[in-house]
Amino acid sequence: MTTVDEQRTDEQRTAVFRPAGTPEGLEDLRTLVNTAIDTLRDAHLVRGGPVLPGGPPAVAEAARRALEGPLLPERPQAPDEVFRELIAAYANWAVDLTHPAAVARMQCPPTSVAIAAELVTATLNQSLHAWESGPFALELERYVVRELAELAGYGTESGGTLTAGGSLSNLMAVLAARDSVVTTPAGGTPFADGLANLGRRPVILCSDATHFSIGRAVGITGIGEDAILRAPADPTGRLIPDELDRMLAELPADTVPVAIIACAGSTDEGWVDPLPELVAVARKYGVWLHVDAAYGGGMLLSPRLRGRLAGIADADSITMDLHKFGWTPASTGVFLVRSARSLDALSQQTTTLNADDDKAAGYYGLYADSVQATRRVDALKVAVTLRSHGRDGMAELVDRCHELAGHAAERVAAEPRLELAAAPALSTVLLRWAQDPDLERADAFNGALRRRLMSDGTALLARTRVPRADGTNPVFLKLMLLNPATTTEQLDLVVAGIVATAEAMEAESAGTAAAQDRPVPDHGGA
Numbered sequence: 001m002t003t004v005d006e007q008r009t010d011e012q013r014t015a016v017f018r019p020a021g022t023p024e025g026l027e028d029l030r031t032l033v034n035t036a037i038d039t040l041r042d043a044h045l046v047r048g049g050p051v052l053p054g055g056p057p058a059v060a061e062a063a064r065r066a067l068e069g070p071l072l073p074e075r076p077q078a079p080d081e082v083f084r085e086l087i088a089a090y091a092n093w094a095v096d097l098t099h100p101a102a103v104a105r106m107q108c109p110p111t112s113v114a115i116a117a118e119l120v121t122a123t124l125n126q127s128l129h130a131w132e133s134g135p136f137a138l139e140l141e142r143y144v145v146r147e148l149a150e151l152a153g154y155g156t157e158s159g160g161t162l163t164a165g166g167s168l169s170n171l172m173a174v175l176a177a178r179d180s181v182v183t184t185p186a187g188g189t190p191f192a193d194g195l196a197n198l199g200r201r202p203v204i205l206c207s208d209a210t211h212f213s214i215g216r217a218v219g220i221t222g223i224g225e226d227a228i229l230r231a232p233a234d235p236t237g238r239l240i241p242d243e244l245d246r247m248l249a250e251l252p253a254d255t256v257p258v259a260i261i262a263c264a265g266s267t268d269e270g271w272v273d274p275l276p277e278l279v280a281v282a283r284k285y286g287v288w289l290h291v292d293a294a295y296g297g298g299m300l301l302s303p304r305l306r307g308r309l310a311g312i313a314d315a316d317s318i319t320m321d322l323h324k325f326g327w328t329p330a331s332t333g334v335f336l337v338r339s340a341r342s343l344d345a346l347s348q349q350t351t352t353l354n355a356d357d358d359k360a361a362g363y364y365g366l367y368a369d370s371v372q373a374t375r376r377v378d379a380l381k382v383a384v385t386l387r388s389h390g391r392d393g394m395a396e397l398v399d400r401c402h403e404l405a406g407h408a409a410e411r412v413a414a415e416p417r418l419e420l421a422a423a424p425a426l427s428t429v430l431l432r433w434a435q436d437p438d439l440e441r442a443d444a445f446n447g448a449l450r451r452r453l454m455s456d457g458t459a460l461l462a463r464t465r466v467p468r469a470d471g472t473n474p475v476f477l478k479l480m481l482l483n484p485a486t487t488t489e490q491l492d493l494v495v496a497g498i499v500a501t502a503e504a505m506e507a508e509s510a511g512t513a514a515a516q517d518r519p520v521p522d523h524g525g526a
C-alpha cells in the first residue's frame with residue numbers, strides 16, 4: 001500500500017520547503033518582511049504605551065487566543081497567514097523599547113541598520129566554529145573583536161570572542177582565571193584534572209554589588225559559590241583596594257586566591273570600582289583581575305566618560321555587552337582577554353575540527369575560543385552599527401543617555417514626595433515614593449506602585465534595594481535610560497506619571513473614590 005507521501009511527485013515534495021536564501025525564497029521573504037514591517041508599525045501605534053494594560057491576566061488571555069489550537073497541526077498552513085497572526089499578537093504584547101517609559105531593564109532599542117544586518121545574518125545562517133561554516137564571518141568576528149580590544153586599550157597579543165551576553169562572558173572570565181592561576185597537583189589545569197584533588201580552596205574576591213552571573217559562573221566552574229569572599233565596600237558600593245590587600249594578606253594558607261572581580265558600571269548605580277588600584281593589588285598577589293563592564297563598557301565609546309574606566313587596559317579580562325550600550329539587538333556579548341593565550345584551556349580539547357594540516361593551510365574556525373560549537377554570528381550587526389555611527393555618533397548616544405539620567409534625577413529631586421538615591425553615575429535613576437515613614441509599609445507601597453505602573457501600561461521600571469548610611473536597605477525603583485531618542489520633556493512626563501499613579505494609589509487606600517479615575521499623562525506618542 002502506498003502512503004499519501006509516496007504518491008506525491010518530487011516537485012510537490014520540495015515545494016513544501018523553500019529555503020530563504022534562494023531567489024524564490026527571497027521573494028517569499030520580501031513579502032513576509034513587508035508584512036512584518038506593517039505589523040510592527042501597527043503594533044507601535046496600537047500600544048500607545050510601553051506595554052499594553054492589563055498585566056499578567058491580559059497577556060495570558062492574548063496568548064490563549066493567539067496560540068489556541070496545536071502549534072504543530074496535522075496539515076501545513078499558509079506561512080503568511082500563520083506569520084501575520086502570530087507576529088501581530090507577539091508585537092502587540094511586546095515591551096516597546098522605543099517608548100520613553102520603557103526603562104526597566106538593560107535592553108536598548110536597536111537601530112534599523114543593526115536589524116537589517118540580523119536579517120542577513122539569519123538568512124545566510126553562518127556559524128563560527130569551522131572555516132567551512134562561515135569563512136567571511138570568521139574574519140569579520142576577528143576584526144570586530146580586535147577593534148573592541150583596541151577600544152579597551154588592549155594590545156596585539158590580546159584575544160577575545162563575541163558571546164551570548166554578559167553572563168557567558170563572565171563565565172569565560174572565571175574559567176580563564178581559574179585555569180591561569182590554579183595548577184593541579186598533577187601539574188595540569190583544572191579544566192583537565194578537575195578541582196577534587198587540589199587540597200587547597202580556590203577563592204574569588206568581589207563586592208556585594210557584583211552581578212549575580214559571577215556567582216553562577218563560580219558555581220558552574222566548580223569553585224563553588226561559597227568560595228566567594230565579599231570584600232568591604234565604601235558607602236557608594238565600590239571596592240576598597242586597601243581592604244582587598246588586607247584580605248589577601250590574611251588568607252589562610254590552604255586557600256588559593258583566583259580572581260578579583262571588579263565592576264565597571266554596577267547594575268543598579270553605575271559605579272566603577274577603582275581599577276588602577278585594583279590592578280596593583282591583583283599584581284601584588286598574582287591573582288586575576290576581571291572587569292565586569294557589561295553595562296559600563298559603553299563608556300569606552302565616549303571621550304567624556306571613558307576616563308572613568310582608566311586602568312581597564314591592565315585588567316586580565318573584560319566583559320562588555322553591546323546589547324546594553326551599543327544599540328544592537330540581543331545577544332551581543334563581548335569577552336576580551338589581555339593575553340589570547342589565557343583561552344588555551346578551552347582549545348586543548350582535540351576534536352575533528354581544526355586538524356593540524358587544515359589549520360596550517362588556514363582552514364580553521366573559532367570553536368576553541370568559545371564554550372559553544374555552532375555559534376551564531378553577532379559581528380555583522382556590530383560592524384554596521386559602529387561604522388555607520390562612527391566614533392562621534394556612538395559617543396553622542398552614550399552621552400545622551402547619561403545626560404537624560406541627569407535630567408530625570410533633577411526632576412525627581414525637585415519632587416518632594418520622591419526620594420532620589422544619588423546623583424546618577426551613568427544612566428540609572430533610583431527613586432522611591434517616600435511618604436510613609438514606616439519602612440516596611442513604604443517598601444510594600446513602592447513594590448505595589450511598580451506593579452500598578454506595569455498593569456496600567458504607564459511605565460516599566462525595575463526594582464532593587466539600596467543600602468543607606470543609616471543601615472536601612474529600602475526598596476527603590478529604577479529607571480534605566482538606554483534610549484537616546486527620548487526627550488527631556490518625555491522624561492518629565494514619565495516622572496509625572498509615576499507621581500500621579502502613586503497619588504491615585506494613596507487616594508484609593510484612603511478611600512477617596514474620586515481619585516480612582518485620575519488620568520495618567522500621555523507621553524506624546526514616541
Ligand SMILES: *Cc1c(COP(=O)(O)O)cnc(C)c1O
Pocket residue numbers: 106164165166167168170211213263265266267292293294295321333
Ligand atoms: C547585564 C549585566 C550582566 C549580565 O549580562 P547578560 O548579557 O544579561 O547576561 C553582568 N554583569 C553586569 C554588571 C551587568 O550589568
